[in-house]
Amino acid sequence: GQQVMQIPQYQHVQEGEDFTTYCNSSTTLSNIQWYKQRPGGHPVFLIQLVKSGEVKKQKRLTFQFGEAKKNSSLHITATQTTDVGTYFCAGPGGAGSYQLTFGKGTKLSVIP
Amino acid sequence: DTAVSQTPKYLVTQMGNDKSIKCEQNLGHDTMYWYKQDSKKFLKIMFSYNNKELIINETVPNRFSPKSPDKAHLNLHINSLELGDSAVYFCASSPGRSSYEQYFGPGTRLTVT
Numbered sequence: 001g002q003q004v005m006q007i008p009q010y011q012h013v014q015e016g017e018d019f020t021t022y023c024n025s026s027t028t029l030s031n032i033q034w035y036k037q038r039p040g041g042h043p044v045f046l047i048q049l050v051k052s053g054e055v056k057k058q059k060r061l062t063f064q065f066g067e068a069k070k071n072s073s074l075h076i077t078a079t080q081t082t083d084v085g086t087y088f089c090a091g092p093g094g095a096g097s098y099q100l101t102f103g104k105g106t107k108l109s110v111i112p
Numbered sequence: 113d114t115a116v117s118q119t120p121k122y123l124v125t126q127m128g129n130d131k132s133i134k135c136e137q138n139l140g141h142d143t144m145y146w147y148k149q150d151s152k153k154f155l156k157i158m159f160s161y162n163n164k165e166l167i168i169n170e171t172v173p174n175r176f177s178p179k180s181p182d183k184a185h186l187n188l189h190i191n192s193l194e195l196g197d198s199a200v201y202f203c204a205s206s207p208g209r210s211s212y213e214q215y216f217g218p219g220t221r222l223t224v225t
Binding site: 031033037041042043044045048086088092098099100101102104105107 | 143145152153154155156157160162167169202204206208212213214215216217218219
């Protein structure tokens, strides 16, 4: 079945440094989504990318979807302690029509 | 105004018991889901359900069964609980109709002793 790989699994950065997490799919995706889960919280939808080569920005967060629609990245500029959490990418492709397959997530720690 | 709510937030029970977790969404969404998140934070889809079809992932034991009294509710019933069922269970919903974004409930932390 479809697999979504995400790296790195963990990332520790000093506050103010940049952070990037990468997502790769074994199959071409119609879209890819990103979620953030704060410690003790639940996943929160951040963004959906649909077009090949698409780039979207949300303040200090930049999301990219690869030209082949098989990979994606999330880049955070000048991390802050509020960025702490686990970032998941997810692509359609479970058994059901709207099921998502989630990557294993990248846990971001920010050292003040 | 909670969009997706779950009860209870915590559930501690003994092996062999049967338990249910309730989920409600007030977003008017067509599709609801149950996920299991283990201690390593891996999110695994268990079920997806809309008013027409139930999709059960093949790895889910048949001790788990979703029950939907109406479009806004998808409850999770678990029979004969095992130690390995301990995890956080998240309910989620999505609009369906070509929109994949999902909205998660706060989660239910299940501990089986």
